[in-house]
């Protein structure tokens with residue numbers, strides 16, 4: 001079995017812990033200075049200080065002088081299976097239309113759905129695989145992927161089959177989320193209950209039976225799914241063992257946070273519209289508030305009140321929301337930059353949010369999110385940099401030099 005030793009690490013980040021980080025603890029990021037890290041096969045075997053080096057046989061040595069080693073990012077919210085791009089809508093927004101206006105006239109999610117329905121499974125698979133590669137090279141080692149551009153029985157199943165193939169083909173840890181409730185298809189606009197019936201009575205039972213998804217999602221927001229509709233869909237998912245991870249409170253105080261917590265959601269995501277009531281609800285729960293600052297940036301909407309949430313004692317996770325409409329990038333380093341500049345988070349808080357807390361938000365904290373013995377060796381080595389603050393500082397550049405997934409360099 002391969003035994004790789006990384007030596008002379010300037011700072012080994014997020015070493016030896018594995019729990020959700022919340023409130024004032026979020027500013028504490030454990031870093032071992034002048035460290036080594038031993039990887040055996042696919043796993044982390046041990047970490048330590050250069051004063052006490054392991055003497056056991058090693059097969060490879062990587063010198064990390066002046067470099068930091070971080071656990072690979074866990075991107076707990078993406079939509080990377082899609083057909084085509086939507087730069088036309090981007091240009092429309094540059095000229096003054098809003099995201100909601102574009103959605104109302106049949107663009108947005110429905111635009112992506114139309115294109116996806118006529119795109120083959122193979123093409124969708126190849127497109128998503130190349131996005132996974134691109135994300136890996138910027139330091140991501142685990143990805144949650146949603147359906148939701150199918151919006152019909154056949155096309156939703158097609159998307160989930162593509163995600164299943166990605167799980168088999170990629171070394172990254174991938175989780176699949178069913179998001180049939182992403183938007184109402186045009187033909188159901190006048191009969192919304194019939195679409196919810198299709199999700200609840202036909203799709204959720206089949207998807208659960210065939211193991212096509214790990215989680216269940218609803219876009220609970222103004223102009224999309226109501227609290228009552230969300231309630232029905234989450235209840236059906238829970239009945240079939242699909243825990244919720246939902247889109248909530250992006251466009252309005254939608255009640256999404258409350259209905260998500262009521263159904264024991266693993267995470268509620270977006271949260272641009274969060275007030276005292278939502279914070280209170282989250283404080284009493286095991287639901288991870290997940291922030292997607294790339295979306296607020298790209299849609300030019302206001303950012304979630306991250307500072308207020310953390311200061312109230314909450315944990316937060318960060319994810320990219322990579323999708324063709326509201327956030328066409330999966331670069332988590334840039335997400336850290338946005339979190340520092342516009343969510344008022346320190347680099348340490350942002351790194352905690354994008355590693356352990358986001359690992360929790362996608363149900364993989366036992367195996368990923370930190371550098372600790374027996375966890376998967378999914379990590380990255382930076383270029384030569386002076387401090388971890390340099391990662392969000394150097395925006396738009398790639399500070400990631402080498403990426404290791406399951407003990408193998410990519």
Ligand code: NIG
Nearest residue numbers: 108109219295321323325326
């Ligand atoms: O997370 N908010 C809902 N869904 C996606 C956007 C999807 C799209 O515009 O294609 C999101 O931002």
Ligand code: FE
Nearest residue numbers: 077079247321
């Ligand atoms: Fe999303």
